[in-house]
């Protein structure tokens with residue numbers, strides 16, 4: 001662009017001025033998962049230890065319920081994928097569980113403790129085979145999915161199961177090996193639905209938590225507005241994560257499963273909160289963690 005300049009003596013000069021197009025502000029890339037979003041919402045200090053400082057491997061603590069849940073999920077994946085429908089019986093399921101169990105046996109106090117958790121795993125799987133439709137052909141099982149929700153914001157995670165229903169819509173199912181919570185946080189499943197709806201040419205109409213110990217399923221119907229709301233909630237949380245500086249700790253029930261109690265200044269408060277919590281599954285682990293402290 002050319003501009004006219006007039007000096008104090010009346011002399012006129014023309015100069016060329018560079019013009020810059022307005023630039024969009026580029027945000028640093030951010031990768032989130034439904035689990036990391038949940039961690040940030042529950043305790044920001046835990047989020048920092050795991051995702052900013054990357055101390056997860058250093059402080060990883062083997063826990064019996066994680067080992068058990070891992071084997072139950074692997075057994076369900078094998079049962080509904082590689083086993084022919086006519087062989088999907090309790091006996092086959094037990095054989096698969098025994099095989100998967102040999103892969104990893106960490107976190108147990110002793111053989112008796114391991115046996116108790118193995119029996120619990122078998123009971124959950126047996127209930128599943130007796131009460132659920134095991135003749136299904138899921139579209140996805142234990143599948144890793146990822147999608148760019150907005151430029152620079154990646155959402156990713158592993159989905160337990162996706163079924164394609166008769167009307168062509170999708171149903172996302174998340175297996176839980178613990179008890180039914182008093183309050184159900186649907187955001188986790190809505191975020192999975194968001195990824196899947198961005199990746200596949202089908203709509204997600206239903207999401208479910210299936211609690212294996214009780215056989216109870218909680219299902220929510222999903223429409224386009226709810227999916228948009230989930231995307232909006234994600235953007236709000238991503239903005240908070242990008243701006244976060246303090247990473248305050250929030251002692252509470254999450255401390256029971258937190259690997260970072262040894263370096264958390266709120267540890268004493270955390271342990272008190274965990275003892276007061278009513279988490280039958282975690283009780284052994286709490287006492288074991290306290291003994292190690």
Ligand code: SF4
Pocket residue numbers: 043044045046249250251252254255258259260261264265266267270
């Ligand atoms: S022990 Fe509790 S307060 Fe400390 S980081 Fe873990 S969850 Fe947060």
